[in-house]
Amino acid sequence: MKIALVGIGKIALDQHVPALAASPDWELAATVSRNGAVDGVEAWRDLDAMLEARSDIRVVSLCLPPVPRFDYAMKALQAGRYVMLEKPPGATLSECALLERAAHDLQLGIFATWHSREAAMVAPAKAWLADKTITSGRITWREDVRKWHPGQDWVFEPGGMGVFDPGINALSILTEILPRPVHLRAATLEFPENRQTPIAAHLHLSNGIEADFDWRQEGPQTWSIELETDHGTLALHDGGARLVIDGAVSAAPDATLSGEYPRLYARMAELVRAGQSDMDLSPMVLVADAFTLGRRVTAAPFHF
Amino acid sequence: MKIALVGIGKIALDQHVPALAASPDWELAATVSRNGAVDGVEAWRDLDAMLEARSDIRVVSLCLPPVPRFDYAMKALQAGRYVMLEKPPGATLSECALLERAAHDLQLGIFATWHSREAAMVAPAKAWLADKTITSGRITWREDVRKWHPGQDWVFEPGGMGVFDPGINALSILTEILPRPVHLRAATLEFPENRQTPIAAHLHLSNGIEADFDWRQEGPQTWSIELETDHGTLALHDGGARLVIDGAVSAAPDATLSGEYPRLYARMAELVRAGQSDMDLSPMVLVADAFTLGRRVTAAPFHF
Numbered sequence: 001m002k003i004a005l006v007g008i009g010k011i012a013l014d015q016h017v018p019a020l021a022a023s024p025d026w027e028l029a030a031t032v033s034r035n036g037a038v039d040g041v042e043a044w045r046d047l048d049a050m051l052e053a054r055s056d057i058r059v060v061s062l063c064l065p066p067v068p069r070f071d072y073a074m075k076a077l078q079a080g081r082y083v084m085l086e087k088p089p090g091a092t093l094s095e096c097a098l099l100e101r102a103a104h105d106l107q108l109g110i111f112a113t114w115h116s117r118e119a120a121m122v123a124p125a126k127a128w129l130a131d132k133t134i135t136s137g138r139i140t141w142r143e144d145v146r147k148w149h150p151g152q153d154w155v156f157e158p159g160g161m162g163v164f165d166p167g168i169n170a171l172s173i174l175t176e177i178l179p180r181p182v183h184l185r186a187a188t189l190e191f192p193e194n195r196q197t198p199i200a201a202h203l204h205l206s207n208g209i210e211a212d213f214d215w216r217q218e219g220p221q222t223w224s225i226e227l228e229t230d231h232g233t234l235a236l237h238d239g240g241a242r243l244v245i246d247g248a249v250s251a252a253p254d255a256t257l258s259g260e261y262p263r264l265y266a267r268m269a270e271l272v273r274a275g276q277s278d279m280d281l282s283p284m285v286l287v288a289d290a291f292t293l294g295r296r297v298t299a300a301p302f303h304f
Numbered sequence: 305m306k307i308a309l310v311g312i313g314k315i316a317l318d319q320h321v322p323a324l325a326a327s328p329d330w331e332l333a334a335t336v337s338r339n340g341a342v343d344g345v346e347a348w349r350d351l352d353a354m355l356e357a358r359s360d361i362r363v364v365s366l367c368l369p370p371v372p373r374f375d376y377a378m379k380a381l382q383a384g385r386y387v388m389l390e391k392p393p394g395a396t397l398s399e400c401a402l403l404e405r406a407a408h409d410l411q412l413g414i415f416a417t418w419h420s421r422e423a424a425m426v427a428p429a430k431a432w433l434a435d436k437t438i439t440s441g442r443i444t445w446r447e448d449v450r451k452w453h454p455g456q457d458w459v460f461e462p463g464g465m466g467v468f469d470p471g472i473n474a475l476s477i478l479t480e481i482l483p484r485p486v487h488l489r490a491a492t493l494e495f496p497e498n499r500q501t502p503i504a505a506h507l508h509l510s511n512g513i514e515a516d517f518d519w520r521q522e523g524p525q526t527w528s529i530e531l532e533t534d535h536g537t538l539a540l541h542d543g544g545a546r547l548v549i550d551g552a553v554s555a556a557p558d559a560t561l562s563g564e565y566p567r568l569y570a571r572m573a574e575l576v577r578a579g580q581s582d583m584d585l586s587p588m589v590l591v592a593d594a595f596t597l598g599r600r601v602t603a604a605p606f607h608f
Contacts, residue, residue: 067597070487092593093397094487094586101485158490158599181405183374183398186462196599282398288592289396293371295462295500296600 002029002057007064008036019261025269051079067159070095083110091159100279109277114172118260119240126177132229136208141170142217162197167213171283187294192302306333306361311368312340323565329573355383371463374399387414395463404583413581418476422567423544430481436533440512445474446521466501471517475587491598496606
């Protein structure tokens with residue numbers, strides 16, 4: 001199936017383009033971007049023009065930042081295309097609900113992707129937790145914003161989500177693996193004096209789960225979820241790539257497909273063939289809750 | 305049916321108690337409150353003790369502030385009672401989703417009330433708009449926090465919602481009367497230097513609808529929604545009590561029951577008889593979106 005990629009920035013080049021190149025399902029037939037392009041692929045600057053010219057392209061995958069995403073997604077749907085959304089699926093919950101409704105009304109499909117859920121050990125972690133009760137937990141998601149978003153000021157502008165841009169990856173895993181949903185009890189958000197989104201956040205969730213998100217970590221990066229249950233301890237490290245149960249490392253399952261983005265694109269192919277949507281907003285609801293309920297604290301100014 | 309009222313503060317005494325006293329459906333059988341009580345009604349300080357002692361009370365209506373509400377609601381459901389929630393139905397969307405799920409699993413019902421939707425001219429406004437397209441609009445919701453929440457510091461604490469406490473009334477009407485849902489495009493939130501929630505907010509919604517919420521209005525108070533459509537202009541004034549279409553005042557419908565709270569309690573009686581829930585969170589989603597996407601601006605310190 002032919003697909004167009006919209007927003008050719010770091011994440012598109014690092015993840016989407018290689019995943020599509022290696023996939024038996026997809027042919028990257030066009031890109032739409034103000035500045036970026038992919039060698040050997042037809043490049044457009046304007047989405048409307050591409051949609052008009054290339055009616056053979058059935059699917060549009062959006063990798064641009066969350067704030068402009070809604071208008072692009074709605075245009076693609078209204079032009080009869082299936083839509084795949086990088087995380088987070090939009091800047092607001094209300095716009096995501098409208099996109100899902102439009103896809104349904106137009107008999108198309110839309111996929112809100114959560115790449116971290118495709119990490120190798122997430123499914124085994126979910127299976128192990130299925131019959132357990134969580135008694136406490138600790139999420140530690142600490143990385144260096146200068147490394148992962150060099151010079152990307154939009155992450156600190158309204159709608160850019162700040163530290164929830166990586167933090168929502170942790171929440172996407174948590175909401176996937178827990179046997180029962182959690183809710184937010186309290187939160188503290190650290191806003192740099194000169195910025196509009198938090199650079200650090202502490203979330204106090206139900207079931208005694210504490211989450212610590214920080215974008216100021218230099219040196220080794222940490223992406224871990226540790227959960228105590230009534231029948232032992234589970235730890236997911238390296239963003240879901242490594243699973244430790246009661247201190248013993250679990251073997252990775254035999255997967256026909258490895259890699260987060262290859263698995264997302266395989267799932268997208270399934271959704272298109274079945275004419276379905278997959279729009280789970282639960283990680284984004286927890287982020288919206290943190291912005292709504294969070295205590296705001298001022299932190300030192302941040303400059304890239 | 306016997307009902308217990310939890311949280312005997314200003315809204316309980318001003319609205320809930322008189323509505324229950326005048327209702328043919330309800331008998332106010334108990335109150336639960338740290339400080340308040342109602343003359344001639346059995347008073348409790350502890351919810352658990354009341355639930356234990358009064359198994360004949362089938363419904364619990366919660367009027368306390370949003371942050372502690374979840375634990376009370378969950379306890380009441382787990383004790384087999386139907387639950388009615390003042391607006392907003394909770395401090396977070398995730399906790400409201402859990403309450404709805406619990407009510408369903410326990411074969412009970414829960415009602416997220418939006419009292420402004422029961423204003424006399426909301427239903428006629430909705431009927432008139434049903435076949436129209438909105439081209440622009442202006443919501444003006446300006447009141448004096450010192451008058452309506454005298455000394456209530458919790459409204460400025462995290463989860464207290466600030467100016468969205470009244471603003472969500474406007475959004476509850478808007479989401480009820482519009483023929484198609486809107487989403488939030490941008491927002492500006494004014495946080496007093498010494499407070500955790502906004503005292504004013506400007507929302508830019510889709511369909512060209514602008515909302516102006518302000519809690520600093522002394523003198524006359526304003527609660528108006530004006531909408532331009534492809535077939536004329538509609539204005540709801542006085543919080544939904546007065547409807548003007550193309551400049552002409554509409555007559556109020558003949559209602560068997562007048563008053564926002566009497567109508568809420570009549571609806572609650574219906575839900576209990578039918579074993580149903582009514583948990584529309586769309587006004588709260590727009591507020592969560594405003595906190596997530598809003599640009600934060602610092603305003604002068606506020607003191608009661």
